Amino acid sequence: MNETIARQAEQYRQKAEEVRAVAEGTRDLVCRDALRRLADGYDRLAGNLDRVASRLESSEPQHATGS
Numbered sequence: 001m002n003e004t005i006a007r008q009a010e011q012y013r014q015k016a017e018e019v020r021a022v023a024e025g026t027r028d029l030v031c032r033d034a035l036r037r038l039a040d041g042y043d044r045l046a047g048n049l050d051r052v053a054s055r056l057e058s059s060e061p062q063h064a065t066g067s
Contacts, residue, residue: 002053009049016042 016039023035 002057005049005053005056009046009053012042012046012049016040016046 019035019039019042023032023039026032026035
């Protein structure tokens with residue numbers, strides 16, 4: 001499950017990079033600003049997914065390695 005969440009987070013980060021690249025090539029300042037905000041939203045989604053994955057990982061039972 002954590003791997004799936006991590007993969008989704010990475011996809012959001014990649015999408016944010018793609019959107020920022022488009023924004024850099026856009027002359028219209030309003031459009032550029034909107035694209036940058038969209039990219040920031042993708043980054044926030046990725047960050048939220050990272051936190052969810054971290055919480056899930058910390059709540060999973062730890063297996064004892066007895067000697």
